[in-house]
Amino acid sequence: MAPDRALVRGGTWGGHPVQVTEVSAAAPEDVESWLEIAREVEPLFGPMPDFAATLRRNISRGTALCVRAAGGQVLGGALLRAAPHTQITWLAVRSGARRRGVGRALVAEALRRCPPPCEVLVDTFGEDSSEGYPARRLYESFGFAPAEYLPDGPEGGSRQRFRLRLR
Numbered sequence: 001m002a003p004d005r006a007l008v009r010g011g012t013w014g015g016h017p018v019q020v021t022e023v024s025a026a027a028p029e030d031v032e033s034w035l036e037i038a039r040e041v042e043p044l045f046g047p048m049p050d051f052a053a054t055l056r057r058n059i060s061r062g063t064a065l066c067v068r069a070a071g072g073q074v075l076g077g078a079l080l081r082a083a084p085h086t087q088i089t090w091l092a093v094r095s096g097a098r099r100r101g102v103g104r105a106l107v108a109e110a111l112r113r114c115p116p117p118c119e120v121l122v123d124t125f126g127e128d129s130s131e132g133y134p135a136r137r138l139y140e141s142f143g144f145a146p147a148e149y150l151p152d153g154p155e156g157g158s159r160q161r162f163r164l165r166l167r
Helices: 028-045 051-061 102-112 133-141
Strands: 005-008 011-013 016-018 021-025 064-068 074-081 087-093 118-125 145-150 159-166
Touching: 021 102, 028 051, 028 064, 028 074, 028 087, 051 064, 051 074, 064 102, 074 102, 087 102, 102 133, 118 133, 133 145, 133 159
Parallel strands: 087 118
Antiparallel strands: 005 021, 011 016, 021 064, 064 074, 074 087, 118 159, 145 159
């Protein structure tokens, strides 16, 4: 069983500087802050009508991770699907917190919680989405490889599955 919190120390990952960031399990009091992020990314992700309920279920299962600012505001979050269907099902970072290692810390902690051997999946934006370019590069920097194309997202943008085999 993974601890509820992991401290990701400064340094570099994939050539990017990373600040000291604590990734922890999300709590019920984080829901409103997460919903702010969901509203912010909705134009890119597409409508998420049941997101609050999905988030609450993940919090109760311990599969919702987040990074909080000193004042408690959620800067970024990730939802996970546990083995045997290991997947990062949702990941977003508040626009004001991007390029500071928040997404990188969330992916690192998500992968740390995946017991090898396993395959980890993540569905992200297609190559033709310029706004999705940072997400694709983030996953590739961890060794995820582009795989099959998926149906277009609800906003009309292309989607692609990425796969990472942990041994």
